[in-house]
Amino acid sequence: xxGAAPALAQxxxxxxxxxxQINNGNWLPQKEAEDLRDELYYQRAVHAYxxxxxxxxxxGMRDGxxxxxxxGYNVLPIWKERMDSRTWxxxxxxxxxxxMSYLDLxxxxxxxxxxxxxxxxxxxxxxxxTITDVGLIGPDRARGGLYLLLPPDYTGDIPQGxxxxxSRTYNVLLFFRTVMPKGDNGPDPKPAVALAEQTxxxxxxxxxxxxxxxxxxxxxxxxxxxxxxxxxxxxxxxxAFVDYEPVSAIDPELRGVLASIGIIKGQPFSPTARQQELLxxxxxxxxxxxxxQRQLGRPDKRELYxxxxxxxxxxxxxxxxxxxxxxxDVDQRSTFFQVAYSSASAxxxxxxxxxxxxxxxxxxxxxEFLNGSNVYKLHLPPNPPAALFWAVTLYNVTDGTMxxxxxxxxxxxxxxxxxxxxxxxxxLWFGPSKPGTAxxxxxxxxxxxxAFLATIRLYGTGVEFFDQTxxxxxxxKVK
Numbered sequence: 056x057x058g059a060a061p062a063l064a065q066x067x068x069x070x071x072x073x074x075x076q077i078n079n080g081n082w083l084p085q086k087e088a089e090d091l092r093d094e095l096y097y098q099r100a101v102h103a104y105x106x107x108x109x110x111x112x113x114x115g116m117r118d119g120x121x122x123x124x125x126x127g128y129n130v131l132p133i134w135k136e137r138m139d140s141r142t143w144x145x146x147x148x149x150x151x152x153x154x155m156s157y158l159d160l161x162x163x164x165x166x167x168x169x170x171x172x173x174x175x176x177x178x179x180x181x182x183x184x185t186i187t188d189v190g191l192i193g194p195d196r197a198r199g200g201l202y203l204l205l206p207p208d209y210t211g212d213i214p215q216g217x218x219x220x221x222s223r224t225y226n227v228l229l230f231f232r233t234v235m236p237k238g239d240n241g242p243d244p245k246p247a248v249a250l251a252e253q254t255x256x257x258x259x260x261x262x263x264x265x266x267x268x269x270x271x272x273x274x275x276x277x278x279x280x281x282x283x284x285x286x287x288x289x290x291x292x293x294x295a296f297v298d299y300e301p302v303s304a305i306d307p308e309l310r311g312v313l314a315s316i317g318i319i320k321g322q323p324f325s326p327t328a329r330q331q332e333l334l335x336x337x338x339x340x341x342x343x344x345x346x347x348q349r350q351l352g353r354p355d356k357r358e359l360y361x362x363x364x365x366x367x368x369x370x371x372x373x374x375x376x377x378x379x380x381x382x383x384d385v386d387q388r389s390t391f392f393q394v395a396y397s398s399a400s401a402x403x404x405x406x407x408x409x410x411x412x413x414x415x416x417x418x419x420x421x422x423e424f425l426n427g428s429n430v431y432k433l434h435l436p437p438n439p440p441a442a443l444f445w446a447v448t449l450y451n452v453t454d455g456t457m458x459x460x461x462x463x464x465x466x467x468x469x470x471x472x473x474x475x476x477x478x479x480x481x482x483l484w485f486g487p488s489k490p491g492t493a494x495x496x497x498x499x500x501x502x503x504x505x506a507f508l509a510t511i512r513l514y515g516t517g518v519e520f521f522d523q524t525x526x527x528x529x530x531x532k533v534k
Contacts, residue, residue: 440517
């Protein structure tokens with residue numbers, strides 16, 4: 056009456072792809088699950104290091120500065136006899152007068168900064184996102200002016216008469232440079248220092264009689280470590296930063312990455328012994344990963360300034376915010392902040408006669424990495440397109456600190472008494488000891504056995520640089 060029962064399929068039951076891929080639809084062995092969890096924690100820590108390096112870079116500068124020179128809105132250290140290699144900070148410029156301080160808008164509320172005329176500077180938040188340029192590219196147009204810095208949560212009235220800007224972080228970097236005129240024996244720092252000392256910083260609502268007088272500490276000639284931490288302090292300082300700053304300072308997805316390694320605003324950071332090992336591994340390996348990217352270069356070669364030279368552009372991101380056409384260039388940003396700081400529009404835009412450019416090289420003309428054991432020659436053609444001045448400086452490749460040899464100033468600029476050729480061109484030499492044919496004025500000392508990079512600075516960059524009718528020669532190995 057009823058038909059026979061249908062035959063059962065002999066093939067194994069069909070399974071979705073991921074069931075097949077992962078252990079035939081079963082849980083992982085316990086040890087494998089634990090190892091994978093640890094691996095993900097480590098990868099997240101590496102990602103956190105790479106993305107948070109701009110902030111830790113600034114925190115390192117602040118902590119080193121305040122430990123040496125003191126803290127407060129009224130404390131403005133100035134390198135009054137120029138900065139030399141005893142100051143450990145990423146790719147500093149020894150050829151202008153530096154003024155740098157660290158403002159805390161959470162502590163003070165809105166701050167007014169009276170910027171002198173002819174400053175080349177900027178304000179950035181502690182992620183080194185530009186708040187505004189100051190000077191010729193800034194709204195004051197080198198005439199000086201009153202800048203009003205507002206905390207991220209400020210909702211009050213904004214009075215008239217100020218260049219007013221809101222920061223995304225409570226902490227703000229003030230970074231001013233003043234240009235030295237040419238003196239009898241090279242650049243004369245005194246007028247530039249006097250100009251920098253006209254800077255005034257004060258809380259907006261504080262009566263004049265209660266404003267603290269400015270303290271212009273002389274930072275020159277001192278051993279100052281202003282570098283970001285290279286050990287577990289990286290994580291503890293990062294946690295303190297997350298706790299102090301508003302939630303809006305960090306995007307939610309990045310906060311999620313930080314939360315995955317235990318860094319959550321307002322909650323204890325208590326990594327286990329195993330997590331501490333992984334954090335230690337990350338803080339040691341991540342900088343090597345960044346260094347490897349700088350060493351190997353970009354696959355798209357976007358960072359190269361020229362088709363026939365070794366010089367690269369550290370700002371190979373399309374903008375000062377590290378944007379390319381459709382994405383934020385996290386790799387280029389991390390390679391920059393490992394060796395530098397203070398990205399601003401003036402350093403990226405093609406501003407004729409007003410901005411600054413920094414073609415740099417890791418390699419000689421033969422494509423070999425520059426090494427302090429060798430002797431090199433750099434030929435600069437006549438008439439460098441630099442309305443203010445040009446300079447050449449040598450740096451360590453790992454962190455951008457200045458090469459520190461017995462010659463403490465690894466830099467030569469156009470205000471020095473530099474020996475020139477009959478056509479106005481200049482030959483510079485790099486090496487552990489002065490080559491016999493090189494004038495003392497044209498030699499920068501290197502450290503035997505240590506790699507270095509060379510940076511050419513062009514302040515007041517001319518059109519000849521942008522259309523590449525003027526190009527520096529590659530560095531040539533002499534011996």
